[in-house]
Amino acid sequence: MQSSSQKLRQLLERPVILTIPGVYDCLGAKLAEELGFELVATSGFGIAASTLGLPDYGLISATEMLERAGRIAQSISIPLIADMDTGYGNALNVIRTVKDAVQQGIAGVILEDQEWPKKCGHFEGKRVISMAEHAGKIRAAVQARGESGLVIVARTDARAPLGFEEAIHRGRAYIDAGADVLFVEAPQSVEELQKIASAFPDVPLVANIVEGGKTPQLSAGELQQLGFKIVFFPVSTLLAATKVMTACLRHLKEQGTTADFQDLVEFKEFQELIGIPQHLQMEQQFAQN
Numbered sequence: 001m002q003s004s005s006q007k008l009r010q011l012l013e014r015p016v017i018l019t020i021p022g023v024y025d026c027l028g029a030k031l032a033e034e035l036g037f038e039l040v041a042t043s044g045f046g047i048a049a050s051t052l053g054l055p056d057y058g059l060i061s062a063t064e065m066l067e068r069a070g071r072i073a074q075s076i077s078i079p080l081i082a083d084m085d086t087g088y089g090n091a092l093n094v095i096r097t098v099k100d101a102v103q104q105g106i107a108g109v110i111l112e113d114q115e116w117p118k119k120c121g122h123f124e125g126k127r128v129i130s131m132a133e134h135a136g137k138i139r140a141a142v143q144a145r146g147e148s149g150l151v152i153v154a155r156t157d158a159r160a161p162l163g164f165e166e167a168i169h170r171g172r173a174y175i176d177a178g179a180d181v182l183f184v185e186a187p188q189s190v191e192e193l194q195k196i197a198s199a200f201p202d203v204p205l206v207a208n209i210v211e212g213g214k215t216p217q218l219s220a221g222e223l224q225q226l227g228f229k230i231v232f233f234p235v236s237t238l239l240a241a242t243k244v245m246t247a248c249l250r251h252l253k254e255q256g257t258t259a260d261f262q263d264l265v266e267f268k269e270f271q272e273l274i275g276i277p278q279h280l281q282m283e284q285q286f287a288q289n
Contacts, residue, residue: 058117070104108151197227
C-alpha cells in the first residue's frame with residue numbers, strides 16, 4: 001500500500017500544476033476529496049482562526065497544529081501537506097516536528113524562515129532568521145524524515161523584510177540543503193513571479209494565492225505557464241464558510257427560523273458526507289442478536 005508521501009511524490013512528477021485548497025478541519029478536507037481534488041493543505045491561518053479564534057501570529061502551539069493536521073490526514077485518503085510554521089524552534093525542535101508529522105501520516109510539511117512568533121505571510125512586520133540557520137533546519141528535517149519520503153517544502157518570507165533578491169538567494173540555499181519544493185512567500189507582482197520561475201527552472205515551485213493578499217490573483221493555468229508546480233489557495237474555504245455562516249446567523253437572528261434560508265446542505269446529504277450509512281452498516285454488523 002502506498003504511503004501518502006509516495007502519492008504526493010507521484011503527483012509532483014506529473015506535468016500539470018497541482019491546485020491545492022487550504023483546509024482547516026476534517027469536514028473541509030473530506031469535501032475537497034469528494035469533489036475530486038487530489039491533495040489538500042492545512043492553512044495555519046485557518047487553523048489558528050478556527051481553533052483559537054485568533055490571528056495567525058504564532059499563537060498556536062506545535063501540539064495543537066500537529067493534532068489538528070494529523071486528524072485531517074487520517075480522515076481522507078488523499079495526501080495532505082501540513083503548514084508547520086517554523087518547526088516551532090531550532091533544528092532540534094524541527095526534528096521532533098518532522099518525526100511527529102511522519103507518524104501522523106502527513107505527506108509533506110512546510111517549514112518557513114520567520115522568527116518565532118511568526119505571522120501570516122501576507123501580514124506586515126515579519127522578521128526572518130538567518131539563512132544559515134534555516135538551511136540547518138532544512139537539513140535537520142531531511143535527516144529526521146528518514147526513509148518515509150516526507151516531502152519538505154522550504155518557505156522563505158524574506159521578500160518583505162529583506163527584499164526580493166535576498167528571497168531568491170535564500171531559496172537556492174534551502175534547495176541545496178535538501179528541500180524538495182521551494183515556496184517564496186508573497187511576491188508582489190507578475191514580474192516577480194516570472195523571476196522566481198526563471199531562477200529555479202528545475203525546482204518544483206509554490207505560488208500562494210491569498211484573496212486580498214500581496215500576490216496577484218492568477219489562475220492555476222496562468223501560474224503553470226509561468227513555471228509553477230503548486231498553487232495553494234490557503235484561506236478560500238475559510239473566507240467562504242465565514243460569509244455563509246454570517247448570512248445564516250443573521251437570517252436566524254432576524255427571522256427566528258432557518259426554514260427559508262436557501263444556502264443549507266440537505267441533512268441527508270451531510271450524513272452521507274460524514275459516512276453515516278457506512279457506520280450504520282457496521283453498527284448492525286456487530287449488533288447483538
